Amino acid sequence: MDLKVRLWMWNHKYGPLVHLSLLFYVLWITGLNVLAFLLLPPIAFLAYQLMPRGQPSGANKYNAIVVGSGIAGLCSAVKLQEIGVHFTVLEKGKHLGGTWWWNTYPGVACDVISHFYCISFFPNPWWSRAFAKGPEIHQYLTNFATYFDLHPHIKYNQKVSRCKWNPELFKWDVTTDDGSVYTANFVISACGQLHAPKMPTYKGLESFNGPKFHNTQWDHSVDLTGKRVGVLGTGASGVQVVPQLAKQVDQLYVFQRTATWVVPKFDPETSYWKLAIFSLLPITMTLYRWVLFWQSEMRFPLMLKPDSPKAKMIGQNIAGHHAHVLKDPEMIRKLTPTYNVGCKRITPSSFYLESFAKPNVYVETGKIAEVTCDGITTENGHTQLDAIIFATGFDRLRSMNAFEVIGQDPKINLCQAWGEAPQAYMGLFMSGYPNYFTISGPNTSTAHNSVIFSLECQTTHAVNYIAQMVQSELKSLDIKPEVTADHMGKIRARTPLHVFSTCVNEAYQNAQGVLWPMWPYSMVYLWWRSMECDLSLFDVK
Numbered sequence: 001m002d003l004k005v006r007l008w009m010w011n012h013k014y015g016p017l018v019h020l021s022l023l024f025y026v027l028w029i030t031g032l033n034v035l036a037f038l039l040l041p042p043i044a045f046l047a048y049q050l051m052p053r054g055q056p057s058g059a060n061k062y063n064a065i066v067v068g069s070g071i072a073g074l075c076s077a078v079k080l081q082e083i084g085v086h087f088t089v090l091e092k093g094k095h096l097g098g099t100w101w102w103n104t105y106p107g108v109a110c111d112v113i114s115h116f117y118c119i120s121f122f123p124n125p126w127w128s129r130a131f132a133k134g135p136e137i138h139q140y141l142t143n144f145a146t147y148f149d150l151h152p153h154i155k156y157n158q159k160v161s162r163c164k165w166n167p168e169l170f171k172w173d174v175t176t177d178d179g180s181v182y183t184a185n186f187v188i189s190a191c192g193q194l195h196a197p198k199m200p201t202y203k204g205l206e207s208f209n210g211p212k213f214h215n216t217q218w219d220h221s222v223d224l225t226g227k228r229v230g231v232l233g234t235g236a237s238g239v240q241v242v243p244q245l246a247k248q249v250d251q252l253y254v255f256q257r258t259a260t261w262v263v264p265k266f267d268p269e270t271s272y273w274k275l276a277i278f279s280l281l282p283i284t285m286t287l288y289r290w291v292l293f294w295q296s297e298m299r300f301p302l303m304l305k306p307d308s309p310k311a312k313m314i315g316q317n318i319a320g321h322h323a324h325v326l327k328d329p330e331m332i333r334k335l336t337p338t339y340n341v342g343c344k345r346i347t348p349s350s351f352y353l354e355s356f357a358k359p360n361v362y363v364e365t366g367k368i369a370e371v372t373c374d375g376i377t378t379e380n381g382h383t384q385l386d387a388i389i390f391a392t393g394f395d396r397l398r399s400m401n402a403f404e405v406i407g408q409d410p411k412i413n414l415c416q417a418w419g420e421a422p423q424a425y426m427g428l429f430m431s432g433y434p435n436y437f438t439i440s441g442p443n444t445s446t447a448h449n450s451v452i453f454s455l456e457c458q459t460t461h462a463v464n465y466i467a468q469m470v471q472s473e474l475k476s477l478d479i480k481p482e483v484t485a486d487h488m489g490k491i492r493a494r495t496p497l498h499v500f501s502t503c504v505n506e507a508y509q510n511a512q513g514v515l516w517p518m519w520p521y522s523m524v525y526l527w528w529r530s531m532e533c534d535l536s537l538f539d540v541k
Contacts, residue, residue: 012282014050016046020043020046024040055083056467059083060086061470062186062470063086063185063186064184064187065087065186066190069096069190070100071099071452072190072192072455072458073089073096074096074144076462077150083466087153088155090159090160091158092158094156097138102195102216102217103134105218108133110133111348112450114132115127115285115289116293117450120289120456125275126275126279129269129270130266131348160175160402161175161177162404163403163405163436165435167408170435170475171185185435186437189402191399191400191402191440193394193517196394196395196398197393199214200232200392202376203370204370207373208371213390215233216237224249224387225248228251229385229387230388232388233391234256234260235392239262243349243352246358249360252362254364255364256363257367259334259335260337260345261337263321263346264321265348267350293449293453297448300448300522300523302342306343322353325357326357327357335356340503364383367379396517397422400441418430418442420514424442426487427519434477435477442517443488443518445518446523454523461532472535477535479537480537495518498515500515
């Protein structure tokens with residue numbers, strides 16, 4: 001790893017204390033004693049933050065398995081490292097990174113501002129642009145793993161197939177596809193909700209003669225230059241891939257079931273002065289992150305009141321942006337949603353809507369009837385295609401049920417217990433599955449803020465309980481059913497108040513209309529709840 005990363009992390013960790021101490025000294029020797037004394041509380045606080053934290057005694061007697069080496073898995077690993085619990089990260093792929101390793105489609109990038117889309121205790125002052133591209137984020141995560149010495153703990157090509165609770169040993173037996181078995185006191189499932197591609201099931205799909213693949217499984221051996229290409233889906237990934245394909249292919253047909261709200265994406269390269277300030281004065285980047293966080297949090301009240309004048313004004317402004325870019329009344333009608341802003345994810349792009357002004361880009365809104373050997377037939381007619389790309393998102397339920405989990409009742413696994421509407425206390429704990437933690441579990445997704453903040457809250461919450469177990473020399477924690485029921489009752493009562501309950505959205509809802517993935521509160525409230533460590537909520541052994 002580049003030496004500059006280690007120097008930067010030293011500066012980030014100790015720089016604020018050094019700078020404030022120097023300022024205190026200057027004020028003191030110049031006679032401004034009152035101002036100098038005002039700096040003592042923050043200096044004392046920073047010094048306290050830097051004091052070494054003792055690990056719970058006996059931590060080396062416990063071990064944990066972390067499933068997945070994406071952002072959630074890597075954060076979990078560092079938190080376990082801090083409390084001294086041995087851990088192994090099992091990764092099904094050939095490299096760490098999760099989403100940012102698997103997704104390599106043209107235009108892949110983050111739609112959250114880069115300096116906010118990073119882990120709080122490993123900020124990056126060198127983002128090359130406002131919204132980082134996929135390869136740069138993957139490199140950031142690789143640097144993260146190197147800095148915290150996680151590589152020796154990660155085992156690649158280890159796809160977990162089964163986790164089974166051993167009630168006699170109070171441990172989990174974790175089996176992988178190659179037959180390897182790992183035994184651990186704790187399992188942290190950090191698979192996430194967005195890794196199992198959702199493939200359509202249209203009639204005749206298998207009969208298509210040309211290449212077809214999901215955007216998250218991009219086939220780089222296929223040259224699409226000069227071809228007639230169909231893209232199914234206009235969600236976040238579709239918005240990113242369409243402008244890139246429009247530059248390359250002969251004809252691009254976008255098959256749209258539902259339009260998406262698109263806002264301009266101000267994505268300049270990071271200026272040298274900003275790189276210099278953030279690198280030399282880490283406190284400036286910390287303050288910038290705080291500004292970005294509170295800007296995001298200020299959107300949350302609008303999502304609870306979609307009919308408020310402010311929310312309506314925002315909707316009118318975004319609709320005005322659509323009209324300004326598209327100009328053609330028919331295109332405006334097709335590409336402007338009719339549902340409330342915020343009901344589905346708002347996607348930033350300065351090239352998506354503009355792509356439809358190109359003579360080789362078409363949008364088809366007719367319902368797809370079938371796929372034939374040479375194209376797609378809709379209710380409006382047949383379109384001949386050379387290749388089909390599915391930008392149809394992910395199956396959240398299948399993603400979370402990536403492997404079989406058998407708890408205290410061997411007759412039922414977690415997938416069966418969850419059914420079509422998974423439930424968990426704070427997204428982490430399921431009754432009957434002791435010492436098992438699900439990061440990015442039910443009702444933890446956010447539509448208004450950075451997912452990394454949410455993941456950090458969840459990993460902190462989980463590892464706080466593990467630390468308490470180690471400290472108290474406990475064998476198992478199992479959330480009480482009534483605690484989960486009370487929590488889910490509050491979640492279910494709160495969810496209908498949110499804007500994303502005002503329209504049909506398969507990304508958030510199951511077939512019965514239950515919005516099981518979404519967190520219906522603010523991120524501040526999630527942070528506050530993640531600080532709890534109440535053993536009375538659990539059956540303890």
